[in-house]
Amino acid sequence: MSGTDGRSDADTGGGKAAAAPPTAVTTPRGRRPVVAALMLGMALAAIDGTIVSTAVPQIVGDLGGLTVFSWLFSGYLLAVTVTLPLYGKLSDTFGRKPVLIAGIILFLVGSVLCAAAWNMAALIAFRIVQGLGGGALQGTVQTIAADLYPLKERPRIQAKLSTVWATSAVAGPVVGGLLAGYADWRWIFLINLPVGAVALWLVVRHLHEPSRPRPATRPKVDWAGALAVFATGSLLLTALVQGGVAWPWLSAPSLGLLGASAVLAALTVVIERRAAEPIIPGWVWRRRTIASVNLALGAMGLLMVAPTVFLPTYAQSVLGLGPIAAGFVLSVMTLSWPVSAALSDRVYNRIGFRRTAMIGMSAALLILLAFPLLPYPGEPWHPALLMLLLGAALGLFQLPLIVGVQSTVGWAERGTTTASVLFCRQVGQSIGAALFGAVANGVLAARLLDAPVDGLPGDLDAVTRALEDPGAFSAAATDHVRRAVDAAVDYVYIGAAGAAALALLALITLAPRRFPVITEPTEAAGTAGAPGRQDAAS
Numbered sequence: 155m156s157g158t159d160g161r162s163d164a165d166t167g168g169g170k171a172a173a174a175p176p177t178a179v180t181t182p183r184g185r186r187p188v189v190a191a192l193m194l195g196m197a198l199a200a201i202d203g204t205i206v207s208t209a210v211p212q213i214v215g216d217l218g219g220l221t222v223f224s225w226l227f228s229g230y231l232l233a234v235t236v237t238l239p240l241y242g243k244l245s246d247t248f249g250r251k252p253v254l255i256a257g258i259i260l261f262l263v264g265s266v267l268c269a270a271a272w273n274m275a276a277l278i279a280f281r282i283v284q285g286l287g288g289g290a291l292q293g294t295v296q297t298i299a300a301d302l303y304p305l306k307e308r309p310r311i312q313a314k315l316s317t318v319w320a321t322s323a324v325a326g327p328v329v330g331g332l333l334a335g336y337a338d339w340r341w342i343f344l345i346n347l348p349v350g351a352v353a354l355w356l357v358v359r360h361l362h363e364p365s366r367p368r369p370a371t372r373p374k375v376d377w378a379g380a381l382a383v384f385a386t387g388s389l390l391l392t393a394l395v396q397g398g399v400a401w402p403w404l405s406a407p408s409l410g411l412l413g414a415s416a417v418l419a420a421l422t423v424v425i426e427r428r429a430a431e432p433i434i435p436g437w438v439w440r441r442r443t444i445a446s447v448n449l450a451l452g453a454m455g456l457l458m459v460a461p462t463v464f465l466p467t468y469a470q471s472v473l474g475l476g477p478i479a480a481g482f483v484l485s486v487m488t489l490s491w492p493v494s495a496a497l498s499d500r501v502y503n504r505i506g507f508r509r510t511a512m513i514g515m516s517a518a519l520l521i522l523l524a525f526p527l528l529p530y531p532g533e534p535w536h537p538a539l540l541m542l543l544l545g546a547a548l549g550l551f552q553l554p555l556i557v558g559v560q561s562t563v564g565w566a567e568r569g570t571t572t573a574s575v576l577f578c579r580q581v582g583q584s585i586g587a588a589l590f591g592a593v594a595n596g597v598l599a600a601r602l603l604d605a606p607v608d609g610l611p612g613d614l615d616a617v618t619r620a621l622e623d624p625g626a627f628s629a630a631a632t633d634h635v636r637r638a639v640d641a642a643v644d645y646v647y648i649g650a651a652g653a654a655a656l657a658l659l660a661l662i663t664l665a666p667r668r669f670p671v672i673t674e675p676t677e678a679a680g681t682a683g684a685p686g687r688q689d690a691a692s
Contacts, residue, residue, distance in 0.1 A: 213274075487548075
């Protein structure tokens with residue numbers, strides 16, 4: 155182990171991880187089809203949300219269920235989030251390949267069932283099945299990407315995966331709109347089949363994991379812990395997603411769900427402490443490096459709600475753009491993100507993971523604070539420029555932390571570590587959607603109290619829909635409502651800046667100055683000068 159902070163193996167987990175198996179594929183030629191499979195698998199998960207969102211009007215028109223259609227997205231997100239820790243542990247116990255194969259198959263089965271759905275309830279249930287496969291895809295793809303490449307080369311594969319997300323953000327709405335408008339909405343699920351089939355074939359044929367010594371005892375899966383984590387996450391995310399939407403925050407359903415999730419969380423801690431092989435091991439939070447990265451990326455998930463959820467509303471309601479143009483204002487962020495991520499190794503190889511991430515998040519903090527200073531109503535290029543800069547800043551923040559934390563553990567712990575990071579980011583997004591939704595609606599309601607007309611809706615979504623009708627308000631009332639929406643989104647961005655400050659605080663107070671990077675046997679042998687380079691990067 156090339157630890158650089160002077161801590162012992164017991165502190166960092168290096169003693170257990172150093173004896174882990176080598177990387178999954180050792181030759182560059184052998185990596186190529188596996189990388190293609192990873193990119194296709196990631197594309198399945200990445201394009202899913204954007205392609206479905208454009209077809210919602212057609213789906214509701216065919217199946218009904220207008221009051222519950224939001225669960226098409228919430229149910230999928232819920233299934234992905236709560237299964238991430240389980241898949242991470244399973245990949246460490248039984249290997250990445252069987253987990254990834256199972257995830258692809260489950261996602262494709264869910265896609266076929268969604269295409270055959272006969273009503274909204276069935277479609278929501280089948281979307282949850284898709285999400286169960288999506289959880290395996292997201293976590294396992296990221297873990298295999300770290301297995302394939304030594305530390306020096308990991309930015310290459312991470313940049314490719316970031317490019318998949320960027321491309322999906324742009325292509326998803328276009329493809330979804332074309333299929334919904336000129337074919338049938340069911341095709342948005344059926345097109346997953348050829349993509350998934352190719353990914354599955356490549357994984358089965360070309361992903362060869364190293365042989366590992368057979369354990370003396372049969373591996374035990376902590377099914378009680380998995381069930382407890384699933385139940386706790388399900389109740390908590392349901393409370394966060396539906397609170398303030400389906401029922402008021404201080405109502406009996408919200409308080410009951412939050413109270414039950416707190417009780418289950420305490421029960422989960424008890425179960426995990428007693429388990430021989432817990433789903434969420436205690437070392438995930440006892441090691442400073444992993445705990446700080448989990449908290450920092452959880453805060454990043456929180457702040458990401460501002461651009462991804464509220465910026466399109468701002469672009470349409472305040473700037474008066476159409477849906478496609480509003481989507482472009484957001485999509486520029488996905489253009490700069492992978493470029494910044496791909497170049498981040500030139501920075502962290504010189505100054506370290508922690509400092510690089512701090513620079514990225516400090517820039518993001520300033521950019522988020524600049525958003526409320528934009529003129530009203532302003533030009534579309536104003537927020538587009540900020541999003542371009544924000545993507546570059548977050549690329550410089552996220553990738554060094556993911557690469558860094560994956561490099562502090564060996565093969566046997568990498569799946570669990572990666573899953574914990576992604577889990578915290580997903581939970582942060584769910585909390586952010588609930589928190590900032592309440593903030594936006596509260597500011598909007600306060601600003602509309604002195605509106606020049608009565609009877610205006612106090613909900614941001616309802617106001618946005620009303621603004622789409624040119625004759626809904628007088629000119630004075632329309633301007634007042636637009637200014638109210640502008641103020642609501644400004645406060646959301648201020649809250650997002652607060653989340654950026656929390657991410658910085660986690661890195662400053664918890665993260666070690668140098669990450670305790672592990673040099674695995676094949677990395678030291680197969681990469682000239684790797685240990686010295688990793689010390690510099692840590």
